[in-house]
Amino acid sequence: MRGPADRLLVKVAGLDRVRVAAVVVTALLATTAGLLLPGALAAAVDAVVAGRPSAREVSWLLLVGGAEIAADVVGGILTTRLTATASAWLRRTLSDKLFALGTRSRFAEGDAISRLTGDCTGAGGIVPIVVQCGSMLIISSGAIVLLALLDWRLALVFMGSIPFALLLARSHLRRTADDVLTYQQVSGEIAARMVDAVAGLRTIAASGTADREAERVLRPLPKLTLAGQGLWRTQARMVWRAGLLTPAVELSVLAAAGFGVLDGRLSVGDVMATLGYVALALGLVTQIPLLTTLSRARGCAERLVEVLDEPLPVPGKLPLLPGDGTVELRHVGVKGALADVDLRIDGGTYLAVVGRSGSGKSALAGVVGGLLTPDEGQVVLDGRPLEHLRPEELRAVVGYAFERPVLLGTTVADAVGYGSWAGESAIRGACRTAQVDEVVVRLPQGYRTPLTETPLSGGEAQRLGLARAIVHKPRVLIFDDATASLDTVTEAAVERALAEALPGRTRVVVTHRAGTAARADLVVWLDDGRIRAIAPHAALWRKPGYRGVFTEDGE
Numbered sequence: 001m002r003g004p005a006d007r008l009l010v011k012v013a014g015l016d017r018v019r020v021a022a023v024v025v026t027a028l029l030a031t032t033a034g035l036l037l038p039g040a041l042a043a044a045v046d047a048v049v050a051g052r053p054s055a056r057e058v059s060w061l062l063l064v065g066g067a068e069i070a071a072d073v074v075g076g077i078l079t080t081r082l083t084a085t086a087s088a089w090l091r092r093t094l095s096d097k098l099f100a101l102g103t104r105s106r107f108a109e110g111d112a113i114s115r116l117t118g119d120c121t122g123a124g125g126i127v128p129i130v131v132q133c134g135s136m137l138i139i140s141s142g143a144i145v146l147l148a149l150l151d152w153r154l155a156l157v158f159m160g161s162i163p164f165a166l167l168l169a170r171s172h173l174r175r176t177a178d179d180v181l182t183y184q185q186v187s188g189e190i191a192a193r194m195v196d197a198v199a200g201l202r203t204i205a206a207s208g209t210a211d212r213e214a215e216r217v218l219r220p221l222p223k224l225t226l227a228g229q230g231l232w233r234t235q236a237r238m239v240w241r242a243g244l245l246t247p248a249v250e251l252s253v254l255a256a257a258g259f260g261v262l263d264g265r266l267s268v269g270d271v272m273a274t275l276g277y278v279a280l281a282l283g284l285v286t287q288i289p290l291l292t293t294l295s296r297a298r299g300c301a302e303r304l305v306e307v308l309d310e311p312l313p314v315p316g317k318l319p320l321l322p323g324d325g326t327v328e329l330r331h332v333g334v335k336g337a338l339a340d341v342d343l344r345i346d347g348g349t350y351l352a353v354v355g356r357s358g359s360g361k362s363a364l365a366g367v368v369g370g371l372l373t374p375d376e377g378q379v380v381l382d383g384r385p386l387e388h389l390r391p392e393e394l395r396a397v398v399g400y401a402f403e404r405p406v407l408l409g410t411t412v413a414d415a416v417g418y419g420s421w422a423g424e425s426a427i428r429g430a431c432r433t434a435q436v437d438e439v440v441v442r443l444p445q446g447y448r449t450p451l452t453e454t455p456l457s458g459g460e461a462q463r464l465g466l467a468r469a470i471v472h473k474p475r476v477l478i479f480d481d482a483t484a485s486l487d488t489v490t491e492a493a494v495e496r497a498l499a500e501a502l503p504g505r506t507r508v509v510v511t512h513r514a515g516t517a518a519r520a521d522l523v524v525w526l527d528d529g530r531i532r533a534i535a536p537h538a539a540l541w542r543k544p545g546y547r548g549v550f551t552e553d554g555e
Ligand SMILES: Nc1ncnc2c1ncn2[C@@H]1O[C@H](COP(=O)(O)OP(=O)(O)OP(=O)(O)O)[C@@H](O)[C@H]1O
Pocket: 334, 335, 336, 337, 338, 355, 356, 357, 358, 359, 360, 361, 362, 363, 364, 372
């Protein structure tokens, strides 16, 4: 065993030992029948040539042939099931890891999708590939032994080809390994670009840049072509070299068999058997492309290991302490976004976060609820550092809503209750608070309307996102520009309903609107990742720089 990719493949192979054993048994059966077939054929031919055809030889031939076919069919069904089970397990493991990495993931969406699809299937097929390689080895060596039993001279002549076959296999494998990996990597890159393009379809249509976009998506294509051509060239080289070697070996062994017939050591049937054994033994050469499949499975496993080996922070183990949702940020820093942020948000405070675009508001919203782990400093919720808290408890007491919420689930009710196990009445209550119940009940199937059949405006989607954030009645609510698409009247109505439905909750609201900041108890004014001031809006409004955040007044 050489590395983590091999260890993963071994683990995959051990997932369903019973079925793996069944695959090995059927492969052995097929292999044995395959090895017996030339002998059975020879016996039948000899009996016919001798003019004494008997039912025994014919029945034996039929039995061996039938057993090989049956073992192949059963083996085919078993290996398909095995590959499907292994691929499903890999997909589940990989998606669990990608979800656990969450916002820390360095894998672009399309790249992650290509690993979840192609690479999981590639690595999931490892058992059939190894079994096939094993069968090929057994058949080849078995055929050489049977040749030797017929006449040791035949085996000796055949073995003269083995060094050439090994050289062929080595050079094939060496040449394909790099190309296979490059091919998989570039496919992932193209998939990533394609996913971006699909996400930006409206922008592309509006800018009339379809051609340029197609060019951008396909830019890595030459690399893919090179890798693909490399694989084909190696394959072609293998085919013509094998094409030279195979008949040369067949002719040499047949010539040796011919001398055997002349000397009276071999019968006509033996010559037929020789032909059969040579064909089986030459599997060593003709099945060399199997090594490409094996190398591809290893390449796939390597790409999966890249994701699975990504370090995850150790999850906290402590329970949440009772509290009112007080959050403290102590010397918090996020590289490139926030520097030395010291802030105490008392439980029940409505805090607005304002600042120019890029000043670090979303980063601050991210660290307050543990969505973003700071590079420096600490965030403490009700006396307990976030990193010590059990993740599920943290998620249960913090509710996030975003400017562009992605609604997940099948129906509207699923989307609102997502991750909270909320019942129907809680979902409806949250939607009323978020001022979206009227919109939902007008849909063809109300809360059961599939999301795919629910065309939503930006403001409606935002209100469903707000409902999702509050449905589990969290201690701390974090709205990152989550009402930006609402008109100011609806926004104020949401705020009033929220204060009534969830009184005393800590609220951290990122906003670009002076009116929203004015309704907050306190405003944090961010400038270039640092806190410039903390005070009520009315007090800050006297400063021209603060007014400049909302208006065109300069400092
Ligand atoms: N997770 C992160 N890690 C490191 N840097 C980040 C992270 N998130 C954002 N940044 C960077 O921090 C800076 C502030 O980004 P942020 O999204 O917090 O700004 P913002 O004030 O919310 O802007 P806007 O009002 O335009 O939404 C940006 O330069 C951004 O690239």
